[in-house]
Amino acid sequence: MSAATNRATGAPGGRLAGVYRAKALPASRQRSLAGRYAWPFQFLALAAFAWAFLGWLNETWLFVGDNPIWLNRYTEYAIILGFGVWRITAEQNPYTKKRLIVLVSVVSVIWWLIPWLFPFFEPYVGYPGAQPAFPDLHRPGTISFFVVLAAVLLFGRRVICGWGCPCVGIRETVGFAFRHNTLRGPWAWRLRHSKWAFFALYLAAGALLMFPPNAWSASYLGIFGLIIVLPYFASMLLSPLIGNRGYCRYLCPYGATFGILNRVGFYHLDFDGDSCNDCGVCDQVCDMGIPVLGLGREKGRIDVADCMGCGRCVSECAHGSLAFHDVRSVLSPAVVRNRGRLRAWASGRLPTARPQAWAFAGMLALSLAASWWFSGAIGGENELPTLLSSASLCLAH
Numbered sequence: 001m002s003a004a005t006n007r008a009t010g011a012p013g014g015r016l017a018g019v020y021r022a023k024a025l026p027a028s029r030q031r032s033l034a035g036r037y038a039w040p041f042q043f044l045a046l047a048a049f050a051w052a053f054l055g056w057l058n059e060t061w062l063f064v065g066d067n068p069i070w071l072n073r074y075t076e077y078a079i080i081l082g083f084g085v086w087r088i089t090a091e092q093n094p095y096t097k098k099r100l101i102v103l104v105s106v107v108s109v110i111w112w113l114i115p116w117l118f119p120f121f122e123p124y125v126g127y128p129g130a131q132p133a134f135p136d137l138h139r140p141g142t143i144s145f146f147v148v149l150a151a152v153l154l155f156g157r158r159v160i161c162g163w164g165c166p167c168v169g170i171r172e173t174v175g176f177a178f179r180h181n182t183l184r185g186p187w188a189w190r191l192r193h194s195k196w197a198f199f200a201l202y203l204a205a206g207a208l209l210m211f212p213p214n215a216w217s218a219s220y221l222g223i224f225g226l227i228i229v230l231p232y233f234a235s236m237l238l239s240p241l242i243g244n245r246g247y248c249r250y251l252c253p254y255g256a257t258f259g260i261l262n263r264v265g266f267y268h269l270d271f272d273g274d275s276c277n278d279c280g281v282c283d284q285v286c287d288m289g290i291p292v293l294g295l296g297r298e299k300g301r302i303d304v305a306d307c308m309g310c311g312r313c314v315s316e317c318a319h320g321s322l323a324f325h326d327v328r329s330v331l332s333p334a335v336v337r338n339r340g341r342l343r344a345w346a347s348g349r350l351p352t353a354r355p356q357a358w359a360f361a362g363m364l365a366l367s368l369a370a371s372w373w374f375s376g377a378i379g380g381e382n383e384l385p386t387l388l389s390s391a392s393l394c395l396a397h
């Protein structure tokens with residue numbers, strides 16, 4: 001066992017302390033342990049963050065041109081696709097590479113192409129806003145939001161945060177250059193509670209959406225929107241100081257919502273203290289600053305609301321001491337989702353890997369085709385929710 005201590009928890013470990021700043025890495029070979037990159041590369045990443053912010057500013061306040069794709073709210077997704085192709089090519093961890101393929105595909109199809117090319121209103125439980133909602137996986141009241149909540153209960157935050165959220169999309173691609181700045185240590189870990197203040201504001205917004213809008217609630221929702229969006233972009237621009245996951249760690253009310261279900265549902269990481277040699281790699285690769293080793297030693301599992309299920313720690317633990325646990329573990333307890341299994345899946349060696357890849361590609365194609373049909377055949381305005389609410393009223397009677 002290492003004589004060094006884990007910086008976050010005081011638990012044994014931390015052999016790798018200082019590895020972040022030790023060596024500059026070539027941008028063409030990216031690994032789970034964060035390293036420094038050359039300053040022109042960091043400058044390019046910061047410029048891409050600023051460009052994404054400008055796109056949102058232009059659509060909201062500046063109105064330069066006619067919301068061109070290179071300067072509107074979808075610009076961020078185009079940037080994710082561009083940087084994503086480079087990240088996927090350069091990533092050395094096969095499991096993270098697979099995750100990036102899923103993440104960039106979901107952002108490109110579900111968050112970008114569908115709302116941009118085939119906008120339509122998604123049915124709401126409550127009173128909708130004035131923008132096309134689909135696929136508003138984050139907006140309380142939408143059908144897809146509740147579907148995501150149910151999935152998080154079964155599989156943890158990985159169904160959205162680790163694998164499908166555009167916020168992580170831009171931070172995993174553009175923000176990769178700033179991973180070595182991730183805040184760590186006891187104070188950085190305690191600061192995670194700040195997100196519950198944003199969660200409280202979010203609950204109030206969700207409750208207001210259930211009632212007909214009035215002047216007061218419209219003002220609150222407008223201010224709440226700014227409270228979400230401005231820190232979202234500010235945390236990108238602060239990445240050189242705080243690392244690439246500042247928003248997810250400290251500010252995101254959606255992440256807090258999903259985190260509660262992470263905590264009370266089936267998801268956690270199993271920890272095998274007998275095989276663990278306290279090397280500290282799991283702590284070092286976690287961009288959420290979670291003291292994985294300390295929690296494992298203390299509780300025998302990692303079941304915090306903050307784990308977004310990226311799998312970096314699991315897929316890098318050479319001793320197989322960490323494993324994903326979710327509803328599938330209850331149904332098939334003999335299957336251990338540790339490093340060996342994750343890497344076998346990512347390399348296509350598991351029999352289920354290929355059918356799953358085809359099912360995923362088919363799901364994206366089906367979503368695109370169905371959105372085209374909804375938008376063209378049913379209409380891009382209010383027909384869809386009207387039809388569906390009428391159908392549900394019929395069923396209710």
Ligand code: SF4
Pocket residue numbers: 160161162165166167168247248249252253254255256308
């Ligand atoms: S914490 Fe929030 S912003 Fe981050 S990945 Fe999850 S939902 Fe997206």
Ligand code: SF4
Pocket residue numbers: 013275276277278279280281282283293296316317318319320321322
């Ligand atoms: S769980 Fe794995 S990565 Fe973490 S300290 Fe133990 S052996 Fe190292």
Ligand code: SF4
Pocket residue numbers: 285286287288289290292302306307308309310311312313314
């Ligand atoms: S604890 Fe592991 S799976 Fe969870 S966010 Fe950190 S690295 Fe990812």
